[in-house]
Every structure is written in C-alpha cells, then in structure tokens.
Amino acid sequence: MVDGRYQLEDARGSGSGGVVWTAFDRKLKRLVALKRPHAIASQGDRLRFRREAETAAQVHHPNAISIFDTVDGDECWLVMEYSPAQSLDKVLAAGGPMAPERVARIGMQVAAALTAVHARGIVHRDVKPGNILVDDDDFAKLTDFGISIWRAVTQTDIGTISGTPAYAAPEVAEGRPASEASDVFSLGATLFAAVEGSPPFGTGEPDEVLERVRRGDILPVTKAGPLAPLLSEMLAPRPGQRPTADEVRLRLKELVGDWEAPLPAVHAVPARTPFWRRPLYLAAAATVLVGAAAVFALVDSQPEPNRVAxxxxxxxxxxxxxxxxxxxxxxxxxxxxxxxxxxxxxxxxxxxxxxxxxxxxxxxxxxxxxxxxxxxxxxxxxxxxxxxxxxxxxxxxxxxxxxxxxxxxxxxxxxxxxxxxxxxxxxxxxxxxxxQGPLPRRATPFPAESLANVDACQLLDDAALATLPGMDRSSAVPGFGSWACKWYSLVSRTEVSLRYDQHAAQEPINGEPARLGDHDAFVKLDTDSSTSCTISVPHQPANRPQRTTVDVLVLTVKGPQAGAEYCASAKTLTTSAASKLPR
Structure with a gap:
C-alpha cells in the first residue's frame, strides 16, 4: 500500500528511469499507474519532482497521459492515468518498421499532444518511442513529461543533456536547454525510427550517437515515402528551420485524410470476485480514463484549416x-x-x-x-x-x-x-x-502614446515575476496584438494576467485608490470567485492632448487562495509593469 491509498498490483515494466506499477486507488475506486525511480531521491530531487510534477499535471489532452497525484514521503511516486497500451518501441520490436500511413496516424496524435503541451509553456524533453503508448487501433498517447529524477541523463565531455541520445536534437546534444523545437526534432526522430526501423543517427554507445547527432550524420531515408519531406524539415539542424508541433499535426492530417483513432470500447464487468481484481475491469477502467481525459481536456489541439482558410x-x-x-x-x-x-x-x-x-x-x-x-x-x-x-x-x-x-x-x-x-x-x-476576404484595416493608426504600441509580455521580467513561486517569462502566453499576456506558475495554480482596456475618461475606475510608484492605481477584489486581486492603472502621459478615452493597464493575480492574499504580489507586479510604460 502506497500512501495508505494506492494498492500495488503488478509491475508493468522497468527501464533506465524507474519501475511502473499498476495500482488500485482505494479512495476513488479506479485503476492507476504508479511510477517510482530506481535511485533514492535527494532533497533537491524532491523539490524538482514536486515542481515538475505540478507542471506536467497542467497538461490535459486526449493524446497525453494525465498526471493525477504525487507521493513524495519516504519514496517518490508519480500517480498517472493507466493505459493498457504497449509502448511504441515494443510495438516496433515485435512487428518491425511500420507503413508510412500508420506512422502518420500515430505522429499526428503525438503532435497534437505536443501542441497542447507547448501551449502551456511546457517542454517535454524526452519524446521517443518508449514514451508513446499505442493500442491495437493506433490510438496514441504521450507519456513521461521529463520529471527530473526519471529523466535519462547522459554525461558527455561538454556537460549533461536531457533526453535520450538517439532522439536528441543537435542543440541538446551540444549541451543547450531543450525547447519546443527540440521536441519537434525528437518526434521527427521517433517517426523516422518507426518507418525506417532505426533512429536517424543509428545506434551504439551514447557518446558515439551524440557525436553523430552533433555532426548531423542522418541515415538515408528509404522507406518513408510521403513522410520524407516532412521528416527532413523536422530533423533540420537549426531549431528555427523546423515546423511547430501544430504545423506538423496539420501536415500529417493531410496524409491521413479523414482517419480518426477510435477510443477503445468499454467492456461490461461480470459480478464475481472483488471488481478491482478482474482483468476485464482493468481494461474497462483504462478505457474510461482515456475517455475522461478527452472530455475534460483543458488545452486541446488546434483544428486544421479548410481549403478556404x-x-x-x-x-x-x-x-x-x-x-x-x-x-x-x-x-x-x-x-x-x-x-x-x-x-x-x-x-x-x-x-x-x-x-x-x-x-x-x-x-x-x-x-x-x-x-x-x-x-x-x-x-x-x-x-x-x-x-x-x-x-x-x-x-x-x-x-x-x-x-x-x-x-x-x-x-x-x-x-x-x-x-x-x-x-x-x-x-x-x-x-x-x-x-469576403482579408479583414479591413483600421481607418486611423493608434496615437503614439497609446498602450496599443506596447507589448504586454515585455512589461514583466523574471525579477518581477519572482514575487510568485515558480513563475518566470518562459510561461508567457501572448494575446492578440500582444495587448494581453498571461503567465503561469510551475509550482501552484497561480496565474498572472495583464491586459489593456480603454476607459471613458470622465468615468471613475472601480476599486480602492492606491499609489504605486509614480502612478495612481485602483485595487479590486473579485466578488464572484473571491480568488483574485485586480489592479488598474490609468495611462496618462504628461503633455499629451486630452482624449475621450484613457488607456488602462489591468493586472490580475489569481489562484486557489483568497484574493486578498494576492494583492501584495499584484501591487509589486503592477508597480514593475507600470514603470515601463511610455511617459
């Protein structure tokens, strides 16, 4: 029994990172997967584990394994959605290289999951066949979101890399941090291995493989057929030359046409023996979890444009x-x-x-x-x-x-x-x-002093965002025109949003008046959910003509606590952002 709740059932597999078990969650009466690292985690490992597990738990997508819980007492355990599907590396080992059409089906789903991952400002870091689960109907799920104490790390003469050498991008092999483009490269390497039968840089000792990665010695493409042009772009040596995950999804969608992976059917559970011990229940529980992940997806893949668009x-x-x-x-x-x-x-x-x-x-x-x-x-x-x-x-x-x-x-x-x-x-x-065609343009440009000319994401730097734990500029999600921006904490459910409003110059702004630096401000607590604090700062540059409307910077800090608890952080962030506005 783990944490007094999870009853271990069977060890499903063991790899370089750790051991995965099936377990029965006695509180919610469902089958889950538990993963434990081989090595004993240090205190530093535990802190990274909690932070990165909360990051991974932000991902909700039908083609991504969901993170449910963590246990980090005497041992570190990750509690995940259970799937009975086989990993792609095992499928390839049993059946050999796949047809390009089948590889495109699997790749399209993984690219959709990566699109959702990247939309949350998360980098997977270790896309490879062993981290992709595929069932008999080619329904695919991405798993193992780079939790530090399981991440396969190879020591080289230039430092450490994150990920698996045979599927690592050149910049990662050189010791630079992994990025969204690195994930696309690793997916390209995975699809290459699935269709060609070998990773693009071959196999062998890690140091040898990494050296071939750095040199760009890719094996010739002989079996990829219609996949070849896209694989070439995904495996481009420079990150900026690669397509995004969503562009990959759209390109693969063109190859698979109208095909859609069906969800596995839910089987009835016979009324005998404790239900969580029955084999049919194990398959049914996994199916229900897959369906639930699809229904409650918070960040989804982007639909493809039709021919008109x-x-x-x-x-x-x-x-x-x-x-x-x-x-x-x-x-x-x-x-x-x-x-x-x-x-x-x-x-x-x-x-x-x-x-x-x-x-x-x-x-x-x-x-x-x-x-x-x-x-x-x-x-x-x-x-x-x-x-x-x-x-x-x-x-x-x-x-x-x-x-x-x-x-x-x-x-x-x-x-x-x-x-x-x-x-x-x-x-x-x-x-x-x-x-009817391209959207008409505005009749007149924005005034020079307007906030419409200011990139919202640039108003908060890492020093300012550090007022909230686990938050930095890398999590920024810009809005249309860069007139709004959101940042997300990696260790809590806290988020910061900054946007611009236009407000009638003669109308009062709601909130308690305050003075932040050189700016007047108005502080308001959310009266509905009571879990946010919002501060508005009117932008009124000196020596500028009066206008009927005034631009307003609006910053909100929101999280699971009472809104009043976020006002101190909101004031600090607003002061920093307002100091960068044009005068």
Whole structure:
C-alpha cells in the first residue's frame, strides 16, 4: 500500500528511469499507474519532482497521459492515468518498421499532444518511442513529461543533456536547454525510427550517437515515402528551420485524410470476485480514463484549416491594424432595438454594439479578435461554434484559420429570451465578412502614446515575476496584438494576467485608490470567485492632448487562495509593469 491509498498490483515494466506499477486507488475506486525511480531521491530531487510534477499535471489532452497525484514521503511516486497500451518501441520490436500511413496516424496524435503541451509553456524533453503508448487501433498517447529524477541523463565531455541520445536534437546534444523545437526534432526522430526501423543517427554507445547527432550524420531515408519531406524539415539542424508541433499535426492530417483513432470500447464487468481484481475491469477502467481525459481536456489541439482558410493566409493580417469593428453591422442588430457602435470598449482587439431591447435593458454585443493559443476552440474555419456560458451571456466563436478566431458575445445582466438570437445575427455577420476576404484595416493608426504600441509580455521580467513561486517569462502566453499576456506558475495554480482596456475618461475606475510608484492605481477584489486581486492603472502621459478615452493597464493575480492574499504580489507586479510604460 502506497500512501495508505494506492494498492500495488503488478509491475508493468522497468527501464533506465524507474519501475511502473499498476495500482488500485482505494479512495476513488479506479485503476492507476504508479511510477517510482530506481535511485533514492535527494532533497533537491524532491523539490524538482514536486515542481515538475505540478507542471506536467497542467497538461490535459486526449493524446497525453494525465498526471493525477504525487507521493513524495519516504519514496517518490508519480500517480498517472493507466493505459493498457504497449509502448511504441515494443510495438516496433515485435512487428518491425511500420507503413508510412500508420506512422502518420500515430505522429499526428503525438503532435497534437505536443501542441497542447507547448501551449502551456511546457517542454517535454524526452519524446521517443518508449514514451508513446499505442493500442491495437493506433490510438496514441504521450507519456513521461521529463520529471527530473526519471529523466535519462547522459554525461558527455561538454556537460549533461536531457533526453535520450538517439532522439536528441543537435542543440541538446551540444549541451543547450531543450525547447519546443527540440521536441519537434525528437518526434521527427521517433517517426523516422518507426518507418525506417532505426533512429536517424543509428545506434551504439551514447557518446558515439551524440557525436553523430552533433555532426548531423542522418541515415538515408528509404522507406518513408510521403513522410520524407516532412521528416527532413523536422530533423533540420537549426531549431528555427523546423515546423511547430501544430504545423506538423496539420501536415500529417493531410496524409491521413479523414482517419480518426477510435477510443477503445468499454467492456461490461461480470459480478464475481472483488471488481478491482478482474482483468476485464482493468481494461474497462483504462478505457474510461482515456475517455475522461478527452472530455475534460483543458488545452486541446488546434483544428486544421479548410481549403478556404488555407488560401487566405493573410485573412487577419497585421494584428495591430486589423479592424474588429468591420465584423459588426449596427443596422443588422437594429432589428432588436436602437443600436449604437462603440469602438473603444475594453481591449484594442474588441468592438461593441449596444442594443436597447426595451426599457432599461441594453444588450452589449461584443466581438473580439483572439488567438487560438490563448482561447482554444474546436471547429472548422468559418464554422460558428456555440460556447457554453452563464445565463447572462450567449457566446459564439468562429475559427478563422489555425491561428486566429473571432469571439462574439451578447451579454446583459437580466437577459431577454432572444439573447442568443442577437448573438447569432452578430456571429453570422462576422462569418460573412470573413468569407469576403482579408479583414479591413483600421481607418486611423493608434496615437503614439497609446498602450496599443506596447507589448504586454515585455512589461514583466523574471525579477518581477519572482514575487510568485515558480513563475518566470518562459510561461508567457501572448494575446492578440500582444495587448494581453498571461503567465503561469510551475509550482501552484497561480496565474498572472495583464491586459489593456480603454476607459471613458470622465468615468471613475472601480476599486480602492492606491499609489504605486509614480502612478495612481485602483485595487479590486473579485466578488464572484473571491480568488483574485485586480489592479488598474490609468495611462496618462504628461503633455499629451486630452482624449475621450484613457488607456488602462489591468493586472490580475489569481489562484486557489483568497484574493486578498494576492494583492501584495499584484501591487509589486503592477508597480514593475507600470514603470515601463511610455511617459
């Protein structure tokens, strides 16, 4: 029994990193996988273990093994989703090289998982056949997210590397840190091995393999067929020459066509003997967990663009000149009541039409240009996707291509019965405009002193972010136009978001007044979830003409604790960010 909860069942396998067991979780009544390293962990190892396990637990994707829990008492254990599938290296050992079409199917799913991983600012570090699970229907899952005490480390004459030598990228072989591009290289090396029967740099002693990696001595491609051009790009010696994980997914999707990996069927459990001991239950439990991972995916792969979107790579164009107001038609919305267009509500990526639907009821119809990395959504380009929302809102999202979406929201505190009808009209107008070609540009550029000219992600550096544990610039996820940015902690569920708002100059800003450095500020606690603290700083450069609106820097720190506990950190971060604003 581990941690008084996990009953060990069978040792599933042992490798260079550690031993994996199946176990029964007696609290949640489910089958899980437990992994323990061979070596005894030092205190430093334990700290890295906890930090990196929490990082890995951020990944929720149908093609990635989920991390459920950690046990780091006398022994370090990682509690993971259980899958009965075989690792790809064992599949290859038993059946030999695979057909290019099958390799493309597996690679497409792993690339989708990496897309989700990279969207969270996480680098896997050790993509290889042994870390990819494949079932009989070619459903694939990526596992082993580089936890330090299991990471295969090879000592070389120039230092240590993370990952497995035969699948390491050249920059990693030279001792540089692994990156998203390194993961793409390792996936390319894995697909090369699957289709050719050997890793691209051959086999042998680690030092010999690493030397071939550094020299770029790749074996000739003889069996890859239609995969060959993509493999060549993924195995490019320079990181900047390689495609992204999502670009790999899209390219492989073109090769596999309409094929989709089916989820395994759930088998009935016969009523005899303790149910967690029955073989059929073990398979059924794994299947349910796979299905649950798909249902509750928080970060998903990006859908592929259709031919229309692919033929319009510049549909959005320059983010800072694209005009979101071109996606709204005030006259169309006037059928629901008097309508007014407002070009300066909220962030610069947004435009609004206020519709008076009777009496004091005014519906705010808001359209936003967003990136799919910051607002993941399923759907084909130009498809109007219904997004779940609360009773005071009706949301629609329109994927534009593999990078952008348009978000349409109709909202009002006490909504009329036709709120979604209003949203649907606005969404249809936006969809029709997108189909006509590139989005029109803004009529006038932003004023020189506007925050629209400032990259939000550049306002917080590592020194400032260090006020929160486990947070640095590498976790930054920029929003559309770089007018917003989010950072995520590697050791907790804390996040920082910074965005720009446009606010009517004559209207007061909500919050308790405060003075942060040379700036006036307003501090506000979230009254709904009570787990965040938000600080607003109006940007009013000296000796500039008065405008009807004022730009506002808005910074929020959010986490699992009471919001008041984050206000000190929020003030420190806001002070640092505001000090970098143009004067």
């Amino acid at each position: 692919a033929s319009n790579p510049s549909l959005i164009g320059d983010e800072r000149t694209a005009n979101p107001c071109a996606l709204l038609d005030r006259k169309e919305l006037a059928q629901f009541g008097p309508a007014e267009l407002h070009t300066a509500y909220g962030n610069f990526n947004r435009c609004d039409v206020l519709v008076n639907v009777g009496g004091r009821e005014t519906v705010d119809v808001e359209v936003q240009l967003v990136t799919r990395k910051s607002h993941p959504v399923r759907g084909e380009p130009f498809e109007i996707v219904e997004v779940p929302s609360d009773s005071s809102e009706c949301d629609r999202t329109i994927p534009v291509d593999d990078k952008y979406s348009v978000r349409v929201t109709a909202k009002v505190p006490d909504p009329p019965t036709n709120l979604c009808a209003i949203a649907d009209v606005a969404a249809k107008t936006a969809e029709s405009t997108l189909r």
